[in-house]
């Protein structure tokens with residue numbers, strides 16, 4: 403048993419002060435990932451800073467686009483009328499995440515910052531460079547059906563777990579970070595780090611910083627965007643493969659495509675090769691789309707059990723694009 407100090411921050415200044423001053427601090431938002439992983443030994447903290455009641459819950463759609471406070475509940479964003487209308491890909495990605503009970507507790511910031519579901523990370527006792535740097539990666543030779551085919555290294559092949567991050571990646575979202583020293587914003591595409599030799603460092607978040615909100619603008623095709631999630635059972639399950647498709651196709655010809663994959667990468671995977679191949683394609687022509695989809699997931703390196711993700715991903719891409727681009 404390990405003692406953990408609990409600090410309930412009364413405001414953002416207190417939270418940021420505690421983050422800077424406390425030893426080995428960890429933020430506690432909805433707690434659905436933190437509490438689970440502290441129990442399994444995957445996460446270790448000396449201080450838990452409870453930020454759950456700070457006023458960072460705003461969800462807004464206006465002329466500039468979408469703003470979501472870091473502490474907005476997943477369920478509140480998913481069911482928000484204007485989000486459903488202007489950014490369906492966000493609402494769908496959230497609806498298809500976890501379970502209703504979890505979505506009622508879990509927050510947008512916590513979802514984007516959640517740790518991987520790799521079984522070797524979760525369970526102490528296995529070699530895992532993310533949990534214990536230098537201990538090795540049991541997944542490479544172990545059970546790796548759920549693992550990454552893109553962005554892996556010899557040190558880590560764990561997939562990123564968030565569905566929301568995939569949708570936001572396709573929308574070119576920005577994350578807004580704050581520390582006691584000030585604010586900055588980072589494109590989500592630059593926020594997550596590939597594992598390389600340091601898989602334990604997953605984002606560019608600096609010590610003392612926290613995520614305060616997320617924004618995205620109204621990119622072409624956002625109002626008809628679509629999230630397709632393929633998983634082993636219909637609910638309460640992470641993606642084997644998912645696709646966020648934001649397609650603009652006036653007169654049935656694709657003029658712009660924003661595509662991101664989940665379940666395949668060590669980070670949410672924006673696929674610019676697929677995007678380029680899709681531009682100019684007729685939405686109604688399945689053969690043309692299937693051909694363009696061959697450009698997707700370029701550079702994939704499968705492990706023993708997950709080679710199926712390449713074909714599954716390309717087929718899912720065609721379905722998602724046709725749904726997003728149809729009848730415009």
Ligand SMILES: Cc1cc2nc3c(=O)[nH]c(=O)nc-3n(C[C@H](O)[C@H](O)[C@H](O)COP(=O)(O)OP(=O)(O)OC[C@H]3O[C@@H](n4cnc5c(N)ncnc54)[C@H](O)[C@@H]3O)c2cc1C
Pocket residue numbers: 428429430431432433434435436437438472473498499500501504507508509510511512513514515516517563564565566611612613614638639640641
């Ligand atoms: C059975 C199960 C199934 C699930 N299925 C899915 C799924 O299909 N898709 C999916 O996307 N997710 C899924 N999840 C994960 C779930 O969505 C996350 O647990 C949840 O989103 C985390 O949010 P939270 O607010 O509870 O975060 P917490 O548990 O409070 O925090 C998670 C992490 O984020 C950090 N953090 C929290 N807020 C901030 C902030 N503002 N700034 C910086 N760091 C912060 C914490 O320190 C911690 O490291 C599932 C979880 C479970 C248990």
